[in-house]
Amino acid sequence: MKYETSKRLKYLGFFVLGVTCFFLGRFWKSGNPEDFVFRSGDFRKITEPGFSIVNSSYETGSDSSGGANDSVSYVVRNGKDDAGRIELCGPHMVNYVPCRDNFHGVKKILSVSRGKSFDRYCPSESNLWFCLVPSPINYKLPLPWPESLSEVWIGNFPPSTLVRDGIKRNFFTQNKEKLRVQDDTQAHELSKYLSKIHPNVTPGVHIKIILDVGSGLGRIGAAFHNVSSLHIAPKDFHRDGVQLSLERGIPSMLASFAMHRLPFPSEAFDMVYCSACDVEWTRDGGILLLEANRIIRGAGYFLLKIEVKKEEEHNFWSDVENLSKQLCWTLINKMENVALWKKPSDNKCYLTRGTGAQPPLCDAMENQDDVWYVPLKSCIPKLRERVRSISVRNRYKSLDVPERLQNVELDAYVPRVEAFLAEKFYWKMAVQSYIDELGWRKLQFRNVMDMRANFGGFAAALAASDMKCWIINVIPVSGPNTLPLIYDQGLIGAVHDWCEPFDTYPRTYDLLHASGIFSTEDKRCGIITILLEMDRILRPGGHAYIRDSVSLLVRVEALTKLIGWRTEIIDINEGVYGKSKILHCQKLLLHF
Template sequence: MPHNKIADRKGHQGWMKEEGPYFIFPGGGTMFPDGAASYIEKLGQYIPVTGGTLRTALDMGCGVASFGGSMLKEGILTLSFAPRDSHKAQIQFVLERGIPAFVLMLGTRRLPFPAFAFDLIHCSRCLIPFTSYNATYFVEVDRLLRPGGYLVISGPPVQWPKQDKEWTDLQAVARALCYELIAVDGNTAIWKKPDGDSCLPNQNEFGLELCDGSNDPSNAWYFKLKKCVTKTSSVNGEYAIGTIPKWPDRLTTAPSRALVMKNGIDLFEADTRRWARRVAYYKNTLNVKLGTPAIRNVMDMNAFFGGFAAALKSDPVWVMNVVPARKPLTLDVIYDRGLIGVYHDWCEPFSTYPRTYDLIHVAGIESLIKLPGSSKSRCTLVDLMVEIDRMLRPEGTVVIRDSPEVIEKVARIAHAVRWSATINDKEPESHGRENILVATKTFWQLTSSSS
């Protein structure tokens, strides 16, 4: 990590400053020089920041995520992203602060999230050209924003010098999709997405049309951006703001989108009970340090409905719920219950810096490398274990559960990468053949060879 580069380059904006032996994050920035708290207070005049109506947010081009960090105390869980650009390790600093984030950019493919996932989408000087390429990037934001949700754009082009056309176009595309302009406060614009289908098809200068029935709006892994607008009616269930419970009730209420699977509601409720038992066993019997200051950044590599994360609701952690791209696409259920996550293929590297997670959890590790419905592997357990080791902080914890045969293989690899590991029995109440490996990544260094 380039320790003081961000402080040197961005300290005048209040992003991050050196104060003796510490870095501090005043929460300023180009668009909120008085700090993130006062900026969020201003937003609260127009949108329901408090009270649990809003829970999941996406911050695009987040810098060091002062916005996302400040939203945590309002009970809003913000997933922040930025590319690895000239500011270098900004996302690494975000993760060091214990704020949900990963490296990502809006380019030619859909972002790795399901349709209608976020209650609030925020851009503060993110410089995304929303109206270029027939408004393709705005259409992608629309795909991700929950009906009745809010879009906040601060900075260019909102009432910005020499960007009159861009600002006019931005308002025009929002009108074409029936977004309600709630307020323009200085250089900040706030829109509310309609609860129902867009008012398209209307004549509009961007050539926007509604997507046809062949489009699955939640298919977002290596999926090219589409220039059509996702119909709310194309996704079954109730997921609009106002129709889903407020936080924290939504965490344990079975979302209607769980019905995408046969007996989905029953599966959801059983999964929630199962993980409550398992997490209690991890803490009380296996002595995993969940609920202590030692663990803040957590990843669940095979999240399904997010039951593991839900069982940690009273712990001072956040969980990156990863739904493997070749498994059932249940990530929408995770967002409906007020949690966050991404799609990913575990035969590829995860988009984060090394040594950024305190605890990594995976149930059914071997299934992550198999072709669906086949015994053939697309990559090896060694590949996957080395990637886990890369993401895990020194002295961090790994919890892996699988069949005894798979756990034996995992234990041999764990020894090879210098983890300190133990193999444990599963919970007494659990069915099936499973063992649980609990490991700690040791803080080792290469010894210099004497000449």
């Protein structure tokens, strides 16, 4: 009887697996059907904390004419890979962020006003780098979470004004090789402000997703673990707060209120929080405040703390308050140098403004979620009509499917709801398999990126597994823009084009998850372009899991050897006609 029961359960499992794979195979037309991960055979022990140290003379065995000390490089000719060994970049590129450190592009700017110097200026094809960004000479593996919230290796990032000033002000203490963040800098600054000006608003209860604009230390991410927060700031050679936040394991990325829309969808955040963030909110008729308004949800909040000269304070507050009235924001309270506004929950105020009111309403046909290199707009978008009213407290746990699912343009043969639920179920099983079979808990991931997030099923499953990490969901511009669905689930993410570098520092992520990214982007960007960027943003000792067709993985694996990664192709249970596998990669430590 026990054998018969086990047999029936086995058949039932295969049936559910088959139905799920059918939906996903019909939905994602990428040539690599997403299937469950069940590894067979022994897994080579490349997941141990220790890893080899190699130098720029990494030997691939592909060059029989020279020795290990030969000068090596990688060249792309006529779109075809001409393989050689890839050399290290110079030591001046240790903290290279291509689209933020492109001095050729910045030189062409006629004026640095209006935040132009903080915008993206990616290298042209002729100026692309084809070398491996090295690690600092004293680089060490980041401390595990939560220890990293309090202490970081000072040799892992360059000294900056932020650190030097922080030591003077007792925000930090330096103990030999470590920089310790004092407890007062991790205090619940946001809770302190809210308790004074609006005690009824509690992070984690009434506010679930927060955009922390330029706070320097990513305080919200350090203080609240029941809140999805994202810390953004421009790349600043003097402060580099984003780099310190990432080293601590706090959700952060380089971004700025400048000339273009932020890479986030409309109505994404429950709160935008600016604590002396140096953003010129009132410039150009308040165009930056209009961008904040675009990404704040209906009934969401804008919390502003300022540090300006006493003689400038009155005029600043007057300008901001006038702009906020034009946006139909309600000033909840203002105390000293801190103020809190609330965005309306519906369009009544917008529709009752007088004729010719400024700024005008946006064109109803304009897509407010279209953000990649889209210039800022001086208009107010109407709030989307909700199918049903739901409180912020229950928004992310009450809906079986995201509210904006039906608004996303998908190239699909099956209904959206079925496709969403199938992917969600699939990744729940797959992530559990990763954890159980591949020992993910032992690897102590902190910063994780899903390079092709689709509906966000991977991140949702990883978050539900209670792994102590944060995940940024990247939605490639080459596919459907599902980023609004990511935020509707209480997750965070950004739109990106993988033909260009991502806006983060080198050695940011402990885990890169790339499912179908090469099959969808190969013809647009080329494998080596994406691999070099993955190598730049992956920390030494970090892992990349690349899932794709076997034929494509053979090409990818050959190129990973050229950048010195350890690799292992893992079988997954797709049956005799299966076409997909996983390429597990681990980055080694490279420095001069």
